[in-house]
Amino acid sequence: MKGIVFTEFLDLVEDKFGLEMVDRIITASTLKSDGVYTAVGTYSFSEMLQLLEHLSENTGISIDNLLLVYAEHFFSVIEKSYPGLLATYKDPIEMISSIENHIHVEVRKIYPDAELPTFEVLDKTEDSLVLIYKSSRAMHHFGLGLMNKTFEHFNSTAKIDLEKIKEDGTEVRFFIQRN
Ligand code: HEM
Known part of the structure; x- marks a missing residue:
């Protein structure tokens, strides 16, 4: 990551x-980085997971909600x-349906x-989108937060529902309907 x-x-x-x-969640975690990060470095995802888990324990906010708020930032x-x-x-809708074939392709460069x-587009109309994450x-809640803000960026709103295909959240279906 x-x-x-x-x-x-x-x-x-x-x-x-x-x-x-910040100190408390870093101290509670076992981090190869020692909690020292640079923007261009690359670190293990397990470090982020530990930081999220400890923040969740200390605040009573679920990891999903923490990821949602974090994505909006x-x-x-x-x-x-x-x-x-x-x-x-x-x-x-054009932007979100292009993450896989354009946006994240540029990010990888x-x-x-x-x-x-990966985001697979299952169905797309002018006002709706069904995707598999x-x-x-x-x-997935990081994705949800970014999608919410994408609509806001274009002065628009949408109803976005998600349904877990796999219990552990590694595969999720998103239903997006523009308001
Ligand atoms: C992860 C860039 C738009 C969904 C990331 C990461 C970057 C990035 C840098 C972290 C990669 C890593 O840590 O190794 C961008 C840029 C975007 C963009 C520059 C727009 C110009 C979006 C949008 C969505 C999205 C609109 C919403 C669906 C995600 C998700 C992750 C992610 C869910 C977390 C990694 C995972 O789930 O495996 N993106 N992104 N991105 N992005 Fe994007």
């Missing part, structure tokens, strides 16, 4: 819960860092070692 995902996560934890919480990082990529799109999910990291 790319360092930018860790640095932005810890910044958000500091912002919402204070530096003491991460979207603003994307807006700042990759304005050109977003400017390619005029419509949220920038970070060859990025660990990305697959990833060993089960970060």
Whole structure:
């Protein structure tokens, strides 16, 4: 997992819960990095999982909800860092249905070692989209948060439901309906 995902996560934890919480979740985890991350480095996903688990234990907020809120923050990082990529799109459904064949393809050019999910488009209309998310990291709620913000970015809203195909969340079906 790319360092930018860790640095932005810890910044958000500091912002919402204070530096003491950052210290607490790092100390409670067994981290090869010792909790020192650079934006361009690459670190094990198990480090993110441990940080999320300890933050969840300390705040009583579920990992899914933490990932949802974190993704909403991460979207603003994307807006700042990759304005050109977003400017390619005029419509949220067009953008979300292009993650697999365009957006994450570009991301992989920038970070060859990025660990990305796959999104398969099952059905697409002007106002709806059905997708299958697959990833060993089960970060579907991170995807949900990015999708919510994608609609907001285009001054639009949608109802987005998800249904686990695999109990462990490594395969999830998304139903998106523009309001
Ligand atoms: C992961 C970039 C749009 C879904 C990532 C990562 C980056 C990235 C850098 C981390 C890779 C790693 O840590 O190795 C971008 C950029 C986007 C974009 C630049 C737009 C210009 C989206 C959108 C979605 C999405 C709109 C919503 C469906 C995900 C998910 C992950 C991810 C779910 C977590 C990894 C996983 O589930 O395996 N993306 N992304 N991305 N992205 Fe994107």
